[in-house]
Amino acid sequence: MADLTRAPAARLSRRGTETAPLREFLIFVVGAELFGIELTAIKEILSPPPITPVPRSEKEVLGVCSVRGLLVTVLCLRRKLRLRELPNGKRSRILLTTSASGETLGLLVDEVRQVVRLQPSEIESAASTLGSDASEHVVGVARPPGSFVVLLDLRTILPS
């Protein structure tokens, strides 16, 4: 296991070996920005099956779909983060995750990029760097080489 994790960690963090535990984040695109969610919270990544809209539901609810017989409510991250509406592209994916109450929920994102490993010291506080509407859902930001990633707090995004 140690051999497997060392290479990308070294590449991404460029800080050699530090003792603090690394945290893994799944990096994905919503709208035009990069976001990250802690990998342990993601159960599965799916190509979107047909989604049935649920009339009268809240705006960020895209609808329901069936994942191997399980009924899953799908939330649109774009709407949740109040980003510009875009038609769903070929690279759209659904991230399956579990809410605090144990409900399986899907999050629609525009594209899944990669997994990065971050040292705690690489995660910056978000307060100074972000003024957007999304700030209530943000735990921090990170700057892997050549990019800027907003790390999301799943607990505030998912309905409790």
Added chain:
Amino acid sequence: MPDITDKARDEFFSEAQEIIETLSRNLLSLDAAQKAGKEDPSLINEAFRAVHTLKGLAGLFGAIRLGAFSHRLEDLLDDLRLGRLDLRPEVLDVLFATVDAYGRILQIEKDGRDDDLPSVDDLFRRLDRLGANVERGASPVGDYELDPGMLAVLTEYEEHRLRANIEQNLKLYRLRVQFDLSTIDKALDDMKERAKQHGEIITYLPTGEATGADAIELDLLLASRDDLATLIGSLGADNVVIEESPRRRRSVAPSASPQRGSVLGGSSPRAVDGFDRLADANALEAGPSLRSLTQTVRVDIRKLDHLMNIVGELSIVRSSLSRIAERLRGEGSRQLATELMRLHRNFDRRLGEMQDGILEVRMVPLGQVFDRLARVVRQISRDLGKEIRLVITGAETEIDKLIVEELSDPLMHMIRNAIDHGIESAERRAEVGKPLAGTIALNAFQKGNHVMLEVEDDGRGIDEVALVEKAVQSGKIGRHEASELVRDEVLALIFVPGLSTREQVDDLSGRGVGMDIVKTNINKLGGVIDVHSDTGIGTKMAITLPITLAIVSALLVRAHDQVFAIPLSTVSEALSFDPRSVRKVESREVITVRGSSLPICDLGKLLGLPVPLEDRRRRFVVVAALGNRRLGLVVDHLYGQEDIVIKPLGPSLSRVRGFAGATELGDQRVGLVLDSGAVIEEVLSGVEAPRERLSVLHG
């Protein structure tokens, strides 16, 4: 026992629960018999056996508290059945209290806690006090002029009953009956039932006489007041020989005991049950008799849900099969297509049978919940000092297990209300010339795909004037609005949260938290509740429920561009829609169907769906009906009927109204299932459900 698996533990608790329910039923029958001035010793004996079994189980599973409590109760019941103690009202009270105590003990054992249970300890002391005055170890029969061969096989209890009957100068009869081994269960029960009408069966034993391989001969010892001719007239048959046995007589069953095992070995377990001497206090500890005496298994309902889901998925496979067959036919492979169609039909039929089979397993009689209610009625009527006669009909009506579980709380509320608010005090009843005892009727019956449940009382009825006044005073409705309410609207006020017509708040009801919760719970089960009331005559609450929640036939429709399923049980018909026939009555759109007017509503608009661009040519009206409410839903297309498995929407969508869940439609798509009851109420809220309207006005 160190390694008892969780499964065995679960089974232990559910079996214990069942035994306690049996005990509760016995006590209720005992109470009823006592009130009617009848004596049925077999009821006490059954209660004794139930507690005895429970004690054995408790020992096996190391449930110490349960064991100790059962042991003490068993002693008391033993004293009762052997006539050492009279069944006085205070004894009966203690017995009833034990049922609740068992509930508490069981919960604690289940949670693996070790809490103090003062109420149970108190009951323990009361049991002890009752037992203290009893003379124990009454001398066995010795001075009897009965054959020792027979006496040797009688249990202490049977001996006691024999003595009691002889003391009453009853005659003893021997009924020698041949039974077919394959049908002995039913035939013996039947025989016992008929013989009981003439007296008491002291015991029954195999005679051990040589009979055919498939038959067995039993002697029934019956004590009766009737003479021989009457008995022969009533019970006589080709396979029955009846003799009066004089007091000084040879053995009734000389070689019974050694034969017992061998005669019955290998026959059905039920037959063993019949002969198992549970009354013999050591039988359980002996070991072999601990094996299950019934052929039933207990199954977690979630496993049935899982099976049902598989059936649902198989029906998707079925649809694909027929699609492929159609395609083959289109491509010219006629013979293959025909063969595939045949397979498809066969598959379809078997799948239907499997579905029915699984559904049947989920069904339980409503009697399960009625028994619990009977206990509540007894308790409340004693607490309030009101004498209540409970009349139950239709306890055998079957309904989905999940629904039964959710029914007991609402029904309990309704019964409490009926006794507390409905039934007048004895003095008042005497004044108006009603029988002193109030009557509560619980009726259940099946009506198509629904089960109807009625709670009816012969009390004072709902005080409509006071109800409206209260609603106005508490600000739920305006004075002017109140004056415009029609009768149904007034009665529906009882479902408004926070309204209670009782001035004083007490333990039972009067806090106004009852009926609105009842209504919510019933609606959650896909049911509706209607109130009828006649001042001075009584109140009737009628609940309409679906038989099952697991699988339903549904009509698939399209509204605007989306497919919805409407449970067929709530659809009375579908018509072609003629926009020109629509009239406006009191700001509501109605059409006329066979002479009566039907309110209609555009389903797509109601749900706020985007309006499709294409011009709709032909539209349809689906008439949804629940209870006595009808609503026409205007839709754009009818796809036809399909059996669907309803899956609940997730908790994050719990606030969305109008849907009972969703279902898979095949080709990976999901369709929403309409909650007809909720939609009907929402649209018709102006008439039948003031609550919704009130919340719009004041909330």
